[in-house]
Amino acid sequence: MLNTFTYNGIEYTITGAIEVISDTQLHIETDNGIILVDDTMDIYKELTNG
Amino acid sequence: MANNWWGDWRPSLPAHTGNLQPTDLIECTSIVGGLPVNTAITGTQIIAAASGGSAVWGAITGTLSAQTDLQTALDTKPTNKLTPIGTNITGTTALSISASALLPANTLVVGKPCMIHLKARGLRIGVSALAVITFGMYRNTSVSTTGATFIGSNTITAGVKMIQFERHLFWDGAGKIGAVPGATLNSDMANNLSYSETIINPAVNNYFLYSVTCANALDTGQIQWGLNILYA
Numbered sequence: 001m002l003n004t005f006t007y008n009g010i011e012y013t014i015t016g017a018i019e020v021i022s023d024t025q026l027h028i029e030t031d032n033g034i035i036l037v038d039d040t041m042d043i044y045k046e047l048t049n050g
Numbered sequence: 051m052a053n054n055w056w057g058d059w060r061p062s063l064p065a066h067t068g069n070l071q072p073t074d075l076i077e078c079t080s081i082v083g084g085l086p087v088n089t090a091i092t093g094t095q096i097i098a099a100a101s102g103g104s105a106v107w108g109a110i111t112g113t114l115s116a117q118t119d120l121q122t123a124l125d126t127k128p129t130n131k132l133t134p135i136g137t138n139i140t141g142t143t144a145l146s147i148s149a150s151a152l153l154p155a156n157t158l159v160v161g162k163p164c165m166i167h168l169k170a171r172g173l174r175i176g177v178s179a180l181a182v183i184t185f186g187m188y189r190n191t192s193v194s195t196t197g198a199t200f201i202g203s204n205t206i207t208a209g210v211k212m213i214q215f216e217r218h219l220f221w222d223g224a225g226k227i228g229a230v231p232g233a234t235l236n237s238d239m240a241n242n243l244s245y246s247e248t249i250i251n252p253a254v255n256n257y258f259l260y261s262v263t264c265a266n267a268l269d270t271g272q273i274q275w276g277l278n279i280l281y282a
Contacts, residue, residue: 007197008191008197010249021145021263022143022144022145022263023143023144024144025144025145025195027200027232032199032248032249033199033200033231033232033246033248034199034200034231034232035197035198035199035200036145036188036195036196036197036198036199036200037196037197038195038196040196041196041197
């Protein structure tokens with residue numbers, strides 16, 4: 001599973017929990033804070049196998 | 051050109067020293083018909099007659115938009131002129147933006163640390179007393195939750211109509227925002243909470259996003275916000 005992703009020019013490394021916020025949104029704990037990831041981001045598809 | 055006389059040479063009168071004061075008396079002597087004629091004028095008269103006249107408090111002459119330095123300074127201020135009342139979020143269980151506050155580019159100044167105080171209250175709209183609604187704070191470089199950095203949240207549960215919460219962010223004057231990591235808390239004003247830093251680009255517009263997540267799509271939530279930036 002991927003443990004890094006880049007968004008808006010910032011590379012994030014997943015460091016902790018992944019929390020489901022809704023059917024299309026996740027909270028991902030990274031080295032640069034908790035990031036809201038949704039189904040428009042590649043990392044969402046990677047994590048959910050969507 | 052006629053000669054004008056200024057001052058007084060009589061030793062019985064105190065001599066003027068220092069800058070001109072409104073209470074100063076200045077003696078002018080003219081020769082009229084071969085005789086000296088003295089006239090005393092006051093510092094107040096001279097000040098009032100000086101170029102530009104006296105200042106008028108509360109009124110700046112000219113066009114405000116032409117005051118470029120002032121306008122530039124005003125443009126960097128947060129948009130507290132916007133209504134702090136967010137839109138109602140209903141009909142979805144997805145986390146949605148109810149309100150946003152612009153932090154204009156370059157408001158955070160390199161070399162000038164400051165504290166940013168975010169405060170908000172979330173409201174349950176409507177009659178469903180069983181509503182469970184989570185209100186959140188995020189920041190992003192656009193008014194979008196996609197890729198947004200979570201700041202904090204709070205949740206109202208059954209029977210609750212309103213909840214308030216606040217967060218304090220510290221701009222280090224270099225490139226990072228320090229804060230208590232995103233969590234469900236009323237306030238980060240507590241002892242011994244953990245602390246972390248996240249990257250922010252102060253040279254672009256940043257937005258503080260105030261979100262609503264309804265556990266039931268039939269419920270309705272609204273958030274109202276406040277933003278204050280405290281410079282050291």
